[in-house]
Amino acid sequence: MMPTAPRPLSPVLALDIGGANVKLADGVGYAANWPFPLWKHPKDLAEKITRCLAKAPSAESLVVTMTGELCDCFETRAEGVRSIVAATMEAAGDRSVSFYQTNGQFVSSGEATEHPLLAAASNWHALAMVAARYCETEPGLLIDVGSTTTDIIPLIASKEAAQGRTDTERMLSGELVYSGVERSPVCAVVSHLPLRGKDCPVAQEFFATTADAYLLLGELPENPADVNTADGKPFTCAAAHTRLARMICADRGIVSMHETLDFAESIRNTQVDRIEKAFRLVVAAMPVEPQTIVLSGHGEFLARRLLERLDLPLRIFSLTEEWGPVVSRCAPAHALALLALDALK
Amino acid sequence: MMPTAPRPLSPVLALDIGGANVKLADGVGYAANWPFPLWKHPKDLAEKITRCLAKAPSAESLVVTMTGELCDCFETRAEGVRSIVAATMEAAGDRSVSFYQTNGQFVSSGEATEHPLLAAASNWHALAMVAARYCETEPGLLIDVGSTTTDIIPLIASKEAAQGRTDTERMLSGELVYSGVERSPVCAVVSHLPLRGKDCPVAQEFFATTADAYLLLGELPENPADVNTADGKPFTCAAAHTRLARMICADRGIVSMHETLDFAESIRNTQVDRIEKAFRLVVAAMPVEPQTIVLSGHGEFLARRLLERLDLPLRIFSLTEEWGPVVSRCAPAHALALLALDALK
Structure with missing residues (x-):
């Protein structure tokens, strides 16, 4: 067996704490995406980050960006930022931690808490600063x-x-x-779907998401283990067919897979x-x-x-x-790590 | 203390089994609405119906209409009908049970199961037949x-x-x-909301429902005990303000109650x-x-x-x-009971 090349050690690890995922990257090749429905379990965030950090390469410094403060478990975005900052500090232990602001600055937890709206929804900024290169x-x-x-x-x-x-x-x-x-409700994207030469209004109900459309269109892969879907059933073409048919109050006996493919194309075009x-x-x-x-x-x-x-x-x-698909899936975290590495130079 | 007039006894009790509520009425004044999220607990339906029946006036015959078969816990509507028929029969015990079809017929559980699409979504038909009078x-x-x-x-x-x-x-x-x-997601009803002379796109996310709009507009009453809302927080004006603000990624610090009232009017107009x-x-x-x-x-x-x-x-x-507000809230069940009473004559 060939020994794999050792991964270079990075002094920083970037965290991107969103509403549905915690993403980590170190800027030199490591990246990981951990699903975590923050809006359902806001009190478990510190524990989740601790577990994510335990699986990541060790690093002296953490840098943090977020979007999870908009989750509806938080009354205001300021409360969300405070809660995410506190959970990160709890999980960080002895590591140094800084938070990224939409003005491009890295600040302490105290400053992040004092100016919560600068730390809120900051991950787009890190990615854009790196993309600008x-x-x-x-x-x-x-x-x-x-x-x-x-x-x-x-x-x-x-x-x-x-x-x-x-x-x-x-x-x-x-x-x-x-x-x-992936996560957008189909009823928010389209008001009608094409059915046998007519436009059928859709049910205003959370029956299917855009991921179902892109699965049928071959843009996203099947994953039977993933039940993070509108109906909690697997992320397979058969189940997506059922979910999309339900958008017009039908089922697979009434609407064929081919017909729900038309739905999927219509959803794509509208997006x-x-x-x-x-x-x-x-x-x-x-x-x-x-x-x-x-x-x-x-x-x-x-x-x-x-x-x-x-x-x-x-x-x-x-x-x-x-960057490759794995790092790219965590692009804002990777970008933030690159910005932090530059700041250390 | 004055004795209350005894309620007349009805030989029938009608059940309307929906996706979010089980409604009962006897056609002579009794009506009850029991919230029950069928899509979350499909296996508990028989037990739920048993408990509803225990609280209702006793009646020899049950008549049943449904819409719950569209719930996303069921793969097809036929499966949903079979499951609802089975749960009702289990709960009914010795009572005679018939199911209402969209052709206006009352049929046995066997026939309902054999022609599931005639029993599916039948409650509108019962109400319309009575309204037609x-x-x-x-x-x-x-x-x-x-x-x-x-x-x-x-x-x-x-x-x-x-x-x-x-x-x-x-x-x-x-x-x-x-x-x-009440239950329609705001992101399905409107694509934009009016903000300071502009049209702001809304987040395609289940952050608020139409009930929040009608609460602020004074059409629905506050009910702090009701947490069956988009964020699981109480059905109060303050919480509805927060939920509606979140639709444009804002909060009560950024958008005033007065401004979310404009949102509510826009939602009403669009509906x-x-x-x-x-x-x-x-x-x-x-x-x-x-x-x-x-x-x-x-x-x-x-x-x-x-x-x-x-x-x-x-x-x-x-x-x-x-009919009065209590019976009217269960209008299809009440209508079905009236149709059944006529059929008995």
């Missing part, structure tokens, strides 16, 4: 399509140049589209429409049109659909290709 | 606005005259609008728009325009908004006024 001379745009949200961030002169800072401001500017390729609208809003606010597009996120396939549709002469970088 | 000579329309769905059923010559039989057919014809005044569209579709398919409107459901206030907007010369009957 691909746009030194000509303006560009980061399109990061994730499971729940999509970020569209202007990149100018090696820096992010977003109009909005908070999530609300970013939704208004088009820089945040709160729609993604691309929405992202296109936001893209145009963001580009219209830029001083110059972007020349480069940096793609990121495991919903990259959706951004590529948009670019095909736009058919513009753009240079395209894919962080999934640059 | 208000429309003997001139055509009319039943508008029943519930917590999750809205039915718009043509009534001609004392009978329901719907185009669709199954839920899917009824959604296509406009006779079923899968949107209601009335959708019901108006369906109303026009249903009316267009009728041979003659309706002269009478029969209103039902605890979302009657929404139907009245629509009628104000339409401003047509219509006679209006309210089942809430005719």
